[in-house]
Amino acid sequence: MHEFPHEVIYKVYSKPNPDGGGGFIPGSGGWVTRDVDEGFLDTPSSNEIYQAQQLQHPFDRNLYYPYRTDITPGMRVVCEGDTYEVVSKPMDQGGQNEIMKVPLKLVSPGG
Helix, strand or coil: CCCCCEEEEEEEEECCCECCCCCECCCCCEEEEEEEEEEEEECCCHHHHHHHHHCCCCCCEEEEEECCCCCCCCCEEEECCEEEEECCCCEEECCCCCEEEEEEEEEECCC
């Protein structure tokens, strides 16, 4: 099995462009693709879910991906047809600058 078997689409929010009359240009702004990469979408353990709920920071999935530093809270991730929000700062697994882990919260199932 490949270490990162899933295609991951990273999205950022782009503000709409003003039309000069106090409104915005239709179709401008919204969630736009920043990058497409590989990752591994994993289900958290029941203990992880319980602890996150106790701290009032619930999440639905963990995403593991090759080391990079440009993924930030508030971004969105599309993987396997679902849309998730990055809910906290990514963590460097093991401190080796190889694999990152970030918790995700489901925003839109199936799209």
